Amino acid sequence: MKNKKQGSAQWLSLIFLIVLGVVWITPLLYGLMSSFKSNLEMQSVGFKFLPINWLFTNYTRLLQNTSNTPVFRWFLNSIVISGGSTILVLVVTSLSAFAFSRLRFRGRNVLFMFLLSTMMFPPVMNIIPLYKIMTTLGWANTPWAMIFPAATGVFNIFLIRQFMDNIPIAYDEAARIDGASDWQIFRIVILPLIKPVLFVVALFTFTGSWNDFLWPSIVFSDINKMPITPGLKLLQGMYVADIPTLMAGAIIAIIPTFILYLVAQKYFLQSMSLSVGVKG
Amino acid sequence: MVQIALDHIYKKYENATNYSVTDFNLHIKDQEFIVFVGPSGCGKSTTLRMIAGLEDISKGELKIEDKVVNNESPKDRDIAMVFQNYALYPHMTVYDNMAFGLKLRKYDKTEIDRRVNDAAKILGLSEYLKRKPSALSGGQRQRVALGRSIVRDAPIFLMDEPLSNLDAKLRVSMRAEIAKLHQRLNTTTIYVTHDQTEAMTMADRIVIMKEGKIQQVGTPQEVYDNPANVFVGGFIGSPAMNFFNVIFKGDRISDEEGNFELEVPQGCAKVLNDKGYQGKKMIFGIRPEDLHTENAFLDTFPNAVVSATVVVSELLGAESQLYSKIGNAEVVAKVDGRDIKETGSELKLGFDLNRSHFFDSESEVAVY
Numbered sequence: 001m002k003n004k005k006q007g008s009a010q011w012l013s014l015i016f017l018i019v020l021g022v023v024w025i026t027p028l029l030y031g032l033m034s035s036f037k038s039n040l041e042m043q044s045v046g047f048k049f050l051p052i053n054w055l056f057t058n059y060t061r062l063l064q065n066t067s068n069t070p071v072f073r074w075f076l077n078s079i080v081i082s083g084g085s086t087i088l089v090l091v092v093t094s095l096s097a098f099a100f101s102r103l104r105f106r107g108r109n110v111l112f113m114f115l116l117s118t119m120m121f122p123p124v125m126n127i128i129p130l131y132k133i134m135t136t137l138g139w140a141n142t143p144w145a146m147i148f149p150a151a152t153g154v155f156n157i158f159l160i161r162q163f164m165d166n167i168p169i170a171y172d173e174a175a176r177i178d179g180a181s182d183w184q185i186f187r188i189v190i191l192p193l194i195k196p197v198l199f200v201v202a203l204f205t206f207t208g209s210w211n212d213f214l215w216p217s218i219v220f221s222d223i224n225k226m227p228i229t230p231g232l233k234l235l236q237g238m239y240v241a242d243i244p245t246l247m248a249g250a251i252i253a254i255i256p257t258f259i260l261y262l263v264a265q266k267y268f269l270q271s272m273s274l275s276v277g278v279k280g
Numbered sequence: 281m282v283q284i285a286l287d288h289i290y291k292k293y294e295n296a297t298n299y300s301v302t303d304f305n306l307h308i309k310d311q312e313f314i315v316f317v318g319p320s321g322c323g324k325s326t327t328l329r330m331i332a333g334l335e336d337i338s339k340g341e342l343k344i345e346d347k348v349v350n351n352e353s354p355k356d357r358d359i360a361m362v363f364q365n366y367a368l369y370p371h372m373t374v375y376d377n378m379a380f381g382l383k384l385r386k387y388d389k390t391e392i393d394r395r396v397n398d399a400a401k402i403l404g405l406s407e408y409l410k411r412k413p414s415a416l417s418g419g420q421r422q423r424v425a426l427g428r429s430i431v432r433d434a435p436i437f438l439m440d441e442p443l444s445n446l447d448a449k450l451r452v453s454m455r456a457e458i459a460k461l462h463q464r465l466n467t468t469t470i471y472v473t474h475d476q477t478e479a480m481t482m483a484d485r486i487v488i489m490k491e492g493k494i495q496q497v498g499t500p501q502e503v504y505d506n507p508a509n510v511f512v513g514g515f516i517g518s519p520a521m522n523f524f525n526v527i528f529k530g531d532r533i534s535d536e537e538g539n540f541e542l543e544v545p546q547g548c549a550k551v552l553n554d555k556g557y558q559g560k561k562m563i564f565g566i567r568p569e570d571l572h573t574e575n576a577f578l579d580t581f582p583n584a585v586v587s588a589t590v591v592v593s594e595l596l597g598a599e600s601q602l603y604s605k606i607g608n609a610e611v612v613a614k615v616d617g618r619d620i621k622e623t624g625s626e627l628k629l630g631f632d633l634n635r636s637h638f639f640d641s642e643s644e645v646a647v648y
């Protein structure tokens with residue numbers, strides 16, 4: 001009796017998940033298919049999922065037009081920005097987390113609470129002051145405008161600190177007795193042990209930076225300097241009537257994060273459990 | 281050569297109201313094997329960690345070789361320490377774990393290699409040097425932890441409950457191995473445990489602690505035969521010493537309920553009289569093995585026999601332990617394995633009064 005019940009519950013959840021999956025993936029697939037259609041087909045034929053004629057010209061045209069919409073250039077900019085943010089975030093957050101987890105200094109907990117409290121403000125509140133700071137520093141239209149603010153991710157510090165707190169303090173003490181300095185303990189003992197959480201932070205930071213739209217569209221006005229997300233917005237203005245080309249641009253933009261997800265699926269899932277405080 | 285002196289050491293943790301360690305005085309001789317023993321929370325690990333430099337000393341002086349080291353960092357005290365959970369770095373091989381301290385101290389490669397291989401040979405780890413700790417059994421990990429200390433060739437070894445994560449059988453064999461290692465290396469060793477058997481079997485001198493204070497310091501034989509107070513009497517020895525509240529009158533002791541009356545040997549009675557205990561309440565202690573059930577004893581000392589009721593009897597093979605009651609007082613006797621008794625049966629217990637202990641009923645300090 002019980003098994004039967006369990007079985008039917010499993011079937012129900014399976015059906016539910018399939019429906020949910022279809023709902024989620026249909027627009028994506030439709031976008032992908034549309035990027036292979038001609039504009040004429042898109043506008044004249046009614047709703048049709050697959051293209052009648054498969055065309056790649058949308059992609060080639062997009063990549064060849066380098067004057068008004070340098071897609072390839074944006075793509076490279078995005079890689080520089082996201083890659084740079086990731087590296088800086090890893091260095092800054094792992095070191096701060098080590099300090100909050102391992103070093104004893106006056107006001108440590110108060111400072112940490114203060115940092116956490118900054119998470120409670122909606123990020124949008126930051127935009128105007130941040131813009132002011134960036135223009136004052138002369139960083140508008142440079143990758144720094146995106147890389148530096150990313151390093152202040154308090155949540156990442158919190159995540160790494162939680163992970164570090166689960167590493168027995170005896171490791172540090174053993175190393176200390178063997179003659180290690182704080183830096184050596186961090187570098188030789190702790191850093192290799194927190195690799196899983198660093199991976200998660202790297203993935204989050206990279207995708208977060210890649211997908212960020214609001215901030216880069218404010219801080220970049222130079223076409224050649226901007227990353228791909230505000231670039232897509234420009235595409236929209238340029239190809240307002242040409243949906244297939246727009247779709248091609250969008251598909252190009254999601255390639256890196258898509259590949260990243262495929263390669264690191266396991267770590268994304270792990271990140272979910274990490275963020276609820278369960279050790280992965 | 282090395283000598284560790286702890287002079288009036290106190291420890292109070294931040295935000296704590298009480299001292300965790302109070303007035304700890306001890307001088308440790310070169311090559312000595314000292315065991316700190318006591319129940320959890322007695323301050324033994326704290327004291328060890330103060331010696332290691334992992335905890336600050338609140339008050340008092342710690343000297344190593346006549347040099348005050350209170351403010352020296354752990355690495356400058358030249359000590360090696362084995363932790364309860366081994367603290368082996370999971371991402372390093374056994375070899376790298378053992379070589380870690382030497383690499384940090386910038387020894388040259390051939391010297392590191394020689395030392396690690398020597399230690400591995402002593403500990404039977406030569407085949408496992410390339411493995412990661414996760415691929416080792418508990419006993420092997422324990423050995424690696426020891427090895428990590430041995431390679432350092434430090435004059436002082438500190439061990440913080442190193443065997444408590446092992447199963448019973450392994451614990452016994454590792455116990456012997458650590459003792460052997462000490463004989464071979466002759467390193468001054470301070471060993472912390474809550475297990476009185478480990479303390480008895482390994483120590484040159486035992487330091488028994490309770491609530492942050494030293495209760496007694498002495499060789500295993502001394503603390504067993506002459507416990508300084510009720511706590512030490514009850515803590516050292518398994519099963520624990522039996523205690524009775526008695527009144528000393530004339531040359532006899534009797535319990536308050538009148539369940540037994542025994543004659544105290546002359547020498548003992550004299551001491552008790554001299555110390556002014558005539559007619560006063562006392563605590564009378566006797567070890568389980570000094571209670572007899574064999575007829576030869578009962579016939580020879582008919583005046584030292586008390587009747588009891590068996591509550592539980594445990595056969596351990598060669599011996600059995602009879603948990604019984606004399607009136608309301610519980611008593612354990614360690615007797616021959618063949619003397620197993622049924623629950624509820626009457627039992628004649630012969631007290632070997634020449635081996636009795638007397639304690640002040642208020643201060644619980646040993647009187648005789």
